[in-house]
Amino acid sequence: MSEEKERRIKGTCKICGAELQVNIGDLTVEEVKEKLAARRGYECPGFHVELGAMLEGYDWDFTPFEAEPVMTDEQWVEKLRK
Numbered sequence: 001m002s003e004e005k006e007r008r009i010k011g012t013c014k015i016c017g018a019e020l021q022v023n024i025g026d027l028t029v030e031e032v033k034e035k036l037a038a039r040r041g042y043e044c045p046g047f048h049v050e051l052g053a054m055l056e057g058y059d060w061d062f063t064p065f066e067a068e069p070v071m072t073d074e075q076w077v078e079k080l081r082k
């Protein structure tokens with residue numbers, strides 16, 4: 001595992017206000033938007049399950065920021081990279 005910082009974007013749930021951070025790796029913003037739009041059905045960190053697209057369910061800030069790697073979101077990232 002590398003020590004490099006992750007590139008992340010942040011979203012705020014439109015329903016419960018929970019904040020979600022997603023490691024976008026080296027994806028472009030446009031690619032991330034496509035992935036989020038394609039991902040329908042998700043579990044919010046605020047503990048509710050929604051059937052719509054993640055792109056619509058959160059108010060996203062698409063300005064990437066760097067953060068220390070953590071284990072959360074790893075499964076999500078694996079799916080993102082497929």
Ligand SMILES: [Zn+2]
Nearest residue numbers: 013016044046
């Ligand atoms: Zn929520």
